[in-house]
Amino acid sequence: MGGDEPQPPGLGPATQQGRTYNHGTLSGYTAGRCRCDYCRGAFSLYRAARRAKGKDNPRPRRVRETDGHIPNDWFRRNIWNPALAAAGLNFKPTMRDLRHAHASWLLNGGADLQVVKERLGHASIATTERYLHTLPDADETALEALARTRNRSTRSITDGG
Structure with a gap:
């Protein structure tokens, strides 16, 4: 050879x-x-x-199919992680933490439980009721809402409308 x-x-x-x-x-x-x-x-x-x-054959470039929402990994890489780094927090909040805070703040502000259920996409109102534990003054908020409703209906009768 x-x-x-x-x-x-x-x-x-x-x-x-x-x-x-x-x-x-x-x-x-x-x-x-x-x-x-x-x-x-x-x-x-x-x-x-x-x-x-x-x-x-060379594969075509992979295209992510979405339903119109921003993909999780894109949001996490481009928005969420840079925001966490800029905030300089000593803990790492999650998306679930944001959902929980959003629901709790809505309920604490007097939002209707059904409205919060629909905003969060819960199938059952029982799931949304889990957020009620964060409201130490839930009874006062409910009474204030009742008082506002009663005052509104009293005014409309006396105002002639």
Whole structure:
């Protein structure tokens, strides 16, 4: 055999871990273990045969299908994480924490439980009622709402409307 011909199959050079493998194996070539002429030729023939069968064409760029909402990972990488870093908080709030705070503040401000249920997308009012535990003055808020309603209806009767 001359020096320009590919070497015959056999064991290739040992890796740093001391492992050897047969020349011409795809795993050895793709892992970058051997770039000898024989391995390079074997890999080239393999790829040419696959392309001839219509395989291994470059894939089109992956497109994320959404329902119109911003994808979670995009929002997290581009908005949420930079905002947390800029805020310099000593804790890491989650989206669930924001939902909980939003619901609690709405209820504390006197929002109707049904309205909060619909805003959060809860199927059951019982799920929304879990947020009521955060309202230490829920009784006072309910009485104030009742008083406002009673005052409004009293005014409308005396005003003639």
